[in-house]
Amino acid sequence: DTAVSQTPKYLVTQMGNDKSIKCEQNLGHDTMYWYKQDSKKFLKIMFSYNNKELIINETVPNRFSPKSPDKAHLNLHINSLELGDSAVYFCASSQRGQETQYFGPGTRLLVL
Amino acid sequence: AQSVAQPEDQVNVAEGNPLTVKCTYSVSGNPYLFWYVQYPNRGLQFLLKYITGDNLVKGSYGFEAEFNKSQTSFHLKKPSALVSDSALYFCAVRDVTNDYKLSFGAGTTVTVRA
Numbered sequence: 371d372t373a374v375s376q377t378p379k380y381l382v383t384q385m386g387n388d389k390s391i392k393c394e395q396n397l398g399h400d401t402m403y404w405y406k407q408d409s410k411k412f413l414k415i416m417f418s419y420n421n422k423e424l425i426i427n428e429t430v431p432n433r434f435s436p437k438s439p440d441k442a443h444l445n446l447h448i449n450s451l452e453l454g455d456s457a458v459y460f461c462a463s464s465q466r467g468q469e470t471q472y473f474g475p476g477t478r479l480l481v482l
Numbered sequence: 483a484q485s486v487a488q489p490e491d492q493v494n495v496a497e498g499n500p501l502t503v504k505c506t507y508s509v510s511g512n513p514y515l516f517w518y519v520q521y522p523n524r525g526l527q528f529l530l531k532y533i534t535g536d537n538l539v540k541g542s543y544g545f546e547a548e549f550n551k552s553q554t555s556f557h558l559k560k561p562s563a564l565v566s567d568s569a570l571y572f573c574a575v576r577d578v579t580n581d582y583k584l585s586f587g588a589g590t591t592v593t594v595r596a
Contacts, residue, residue, distance in 0.1 A: 374525070401582055403582075410588075411520075411570060411588070411589050412586075412588055412589070413526075413572065413586040413589075414586075415583055415584065415585075418582050418583070420582065425580075425582055426580065426582060426583055460525055460526065462526075464582070466581075466582075469514055469516070469531060469533065469576060469581075470516070470528050470531060471528070471584060472528065473518075473525035473526040473527070474525050475524060475525045476523075476524070476525050
């Protein structure tokens, strides 16, 4: 009965590689988000989609590209990975008019 | 721009004692405030929120928070802490110009000792 799920849970890769993280929610929400949590646990919004439309696009390098094939899925593709991309990436979802966001378990990315 | 501040990096309490995690906010207009908890190697879990109405908000796991407009604070409280409450706690505020955007505080690590 996982509400917001992410795959993979762990991702270890080399600098310069391209990788994707997938997120799915079964809550019927119309909005999804990507957050980055750095090594100091600081949490920052990266992107958000509402009904497959990009509504938040923070100052993130263009190596990061979100894609929302439908309301229940939001993927994050990262090109040319750098050491500084190492972090935990959280997906979240919410329903417009309901302020609460629900988070996935996170994807721990380590770039070597 | 709106923001929240959590002045304490760490809070240590003994089990059974009251727990308070502090949060102050800066918002132009009426604030929408939230508390989330993150257990080790887990995602964030929603605890409670203040939108409007009663200044004392009750949430999950016996937590409550008091909205204080004059002090611009939204402190999280629990009357009797449990060892299982040990976690990282985040205060957050909703952006007044973008309903979807939350700004999080830096987090407070709570350790409850047996």
